[in-house]
Amino acid sequence: MGSNIIFTDLDGTFIDFKTYSPGVAAPIARDIVDRGVPVIFCSSKTLEEQRALMNSIGLAVPCIVENGAGIFLPDSLRILDDLPAAKVTSGGRLITLGERSEYIRLQIRAVSESLGLELKPYHEFSDSDVSRITGLDEEGARRARNRDFSETLTAAFEPEIWSNVNAALQPLGLHCLSGGRFHTVTSIDCNKGRALKIVVDGFESTTGDRWQSIGIGDSANDFDMLKSVDHPYLVQTPSGNWNDMNVASLKRISAIGPKGWVLAVQDALGLASV
Numbered sequence: 001m002g003s004n005i006i007f008t009d010l011d012g013t014f015i016d017f018k019t020y021s022p023g024v025a026a027p028i029a030r031d032i033v034d035r036g037v038p039v040i041f042c043s044s045k046t047l048e049e050q051r052a053l054m055n056s057i058g059l060a061v062p063c064i065v066e067n068g069a070g071i072f073l074p075d076s077l078r079i080l081d082d083l084p085a086a087k088v089t090s091g092g093r094l095i096t097l098g099e100r101s102e103y104i105r106l107q108i109r110a111v112s113e114s115l116g117l118e119l120k121p122y123h124e125f126s127d128s129d130v131s132r133i134t135g136l137d138e139e140g141a142r143r144a145r146n147r148d149f150s151e152t153l154t155a156a157f158e159p160e161i162w163s164n165v166n167a168a169l170q171p172l173g174l175h176c177l178s179g180g181r182f183h184t185v186t187s188i189d190c191n192k193g194r195a196l197k198i199v200v201d202g203f204e205s206t207t208g209d210r211w212q213s214i215g216i217g218d219s220a221n222d223f224d225m226l227k228s229v230d231h232p233y234l235v236q237t238p239s240g241n242w243n244d245m246n247v248a249s250l251k252r253i254s255a256i257g258p259k260g261w262v263l264a265v266q267d268a269l270g271l272a273s274v
Contacts, residue, residue, distance in 0.1 A: 003209045004269060006032070007064070007196050007225055008261065009217040010043040010053070011179065016257045017238045018135065025258035026057040028265055033059060037269065040064060040199060042192050042215075042225055044150070044177075044184045047072050047094060048143040067177060067221065068195035069098030069149030069186045079202035097195060098149040098187035104174060105151055108185060111168045119165070120154040121185075122147070134181070149190070153183040179221040193224030214268045216261055219243050226250060231268055235260025 008014045014029070015022045022029070029039055041050050041063035047070065050063045063072045073080065074092045085093035105123055112119045122130055122145045130141035133154055144152070153176065157165075162183065166176050175188045196213065203211050215222070215229035218237055226232035226247045234242055236256045251267065253260040265271065 003211045004214060005038045005040065005200065005203060005211050006214045007040045007042045007229060009222050010041060010045055011181065012218040012237065012257055013216055013235055014258060014261050022057055023258040025261045028262050030058060032265065032269065033061065042196060044179050044221060046143060046147055048146050052143055064192060064195040066147060066150040067184050067186045067190065068192045069190040071095040071195055071199060079206045098190040101147045101149060101151055104185055107172045107174055108151055111165060115164060115168060118155060122152045150184050150186040153185065177221050179219055191224040193228035196225060196228055216264045233264035235264065
């Protein structure tokens with residue numbers, strides 16, 4: 001298959017938007033990893049959330065966490081050894097690219113007060129509250145709230161209001177991105193595209209090969225990822241439409257979530273349909 005590397009969003013792409021299940025995507029992911037194609041999760045989800053998903057489907061892969069604010073590398077993958085990283089208790093290394101969540105929460109509170117808006121960040125809710133809001137079980141909600149470099153906002157506003165929120169966050173070194181369900185606040189210089197370029201550079205520096213990057217997403221939150229890869233794919237949203245996105249060479253897949261993910265992988269790697 002050559003030197004291909006796949007970066008994938010999770011919610012609404014690799015896993016179903018409502019059920020959080022990877023369904024048909026899981027066995028295909030295991031198969032291509034077994035064939036030597038790296039699969040990198042690239043999501044607003046926390047490290048704990050992403051590792052729980054890996055464990056549930058029998059995968060141990062690198063991941064970009066919290067919208068590009070951190071990069072997790074398993075102990076078995078020796079790339080980017082020159083970058084400072086913290087050891088993870090359960091194994092692996094976590095490279096920090098963004099501000100810590102404590103700073104971000106303080107600034108969210110300040111912006112909320114200055115704009116007179118209830119932004120409804122995760123940290124103001126209990127695990128049971130987040131479970132009710134998201135449909136996650138309480139353990140999943142706890143993992144979602146355990147953020148290192150970002151904060152999730154659950155408020156529902158018109159785009160104009162979110163533009164005002166972003167304008168207030170930017171002088172503080174932060175920005176707010178819309179995902180498939182909520183908005184996530186991270187450092188302004190952190191995004192999925194920057195993080196994936198660091199990962200690709202790590203693979204190329206270690207192997208001496210040129211790696212072809214493949215990106216699969218579904219929402220505006222994936223724009224930086226998709227514009228940064230060699231081969232970008234966009235699956236349909238649960239409504240059966242595609243997110244409005246201007247990315248060169250973007251391939252739009254006529255399927256939703258995990259089913260679209262499988263079709264994108266088959267197209268990118270030249271696999272027979274299953």
